[in-house]
Amino acid sequence: MDLISIILIAVGLAMDAFAVSICKGMAVKKGGVKNALMIALCFGAFQFTMPVLGYFLGTSVAAFTRSFAHWIALALLAYIGVKMIVEAIKGEEECSDRLDFKELIVLGLATSIDALAVGVSFALLDQPYFFPSIIIGLITIVISFGGAFFGRKIGAIISNKAGIFGGIVLILIGIKILLQGLGII
Numbered sequence: 001m002d003l004i005s006i007i008l009i010a011v012g013l014a015m016d017a018f019a020v021s022i023c024k025g026m027a028v029k030k031g032g033v034k035n036a037l038m039i040a041l042c043f044g045a046f047q048f049t050m051p052v053l054g055y056f057l058g059t060s061v062a063a064f065t066r067s068f069a070h071w072i073a074l075a076l077l078a079y080i081g082v083k084m085i086v087e088a089i090k091g092e093e094e095c096s097d098r099l100d101f102k103e104l105i106v107l108g109l110a111t112s113i114d115a116l117a118v119g120v121s122f123a124l125l126d127q128p129y130f131f132p133s134i135i136i137g138l139i140t141i142v143i144s145f146g147g148a149f150f151g152r153k154i155g156a157i158i159s160n161k162a163g164i165f166g167g168i169v170l171i172l173i174g175i176k177i178l179l180q181g182l183g184i185i
Contacts, residue, residue: 001125005173006132009118010047010139012169016084016111017043019163021144024099024107025151033149035099040145042104046112048137054119055129069124070181076121077174080114081167088163114170125177 021039065072115136122129147154179185 001122001127001132005176006135007139008169009132009173010136011143012081012165012167012173013047013112013115013118013136014043014140014143015163015165015167015169016114017047017108017140017144018147019088020107020111021147022151022154025148036145036148038099038104039148040141042108043111043144044137044141046108047115047140048133050112050115051119051122051129051133051136054116054121055123055133056119057116058120058123061124065124069121069126070178072124073121073181074174074178076117077170077177080117081169081171081174084114084163084167084170088161088167121177125181 021036021043024039025036118136119129119133121127122132176185
């Protein structure tokens, strides 16, 4: 998998964390850099860890699915992408004005479940997982920090658009993987 694809996957996966970061940045009354850094590091850690776990889960079934892995990768990425788009359009998320460790852990886990499926895709496609997982985590840290720090300023403008953008990117990456697997590109 090329670096551009890894970066696009990372940006797509980071969009859930970005939307939640904006929400927390809008809702939490104080903290600035400290809160933004806490949010970013938590989300980045989960976004790094989940593809690694997904990879190891996926390796247990990879040998049986190698011939149609590109179809599975498309299905997983398309499902995640459509889910992100629908959730963004519905805009049902509410954001509390508190920020504690327990809530951060729950939010970090919730925003990184999609990354677990991407890790499974890495295993099924026999792709490296560690370097992409680092990129996913680092990009999530940067994007989440920006979302949390500038949440008040940008929240009303782009929060739901982030989920739509991320979903579209993941669907397009899934299509690219399918086309490569079929030998079309």
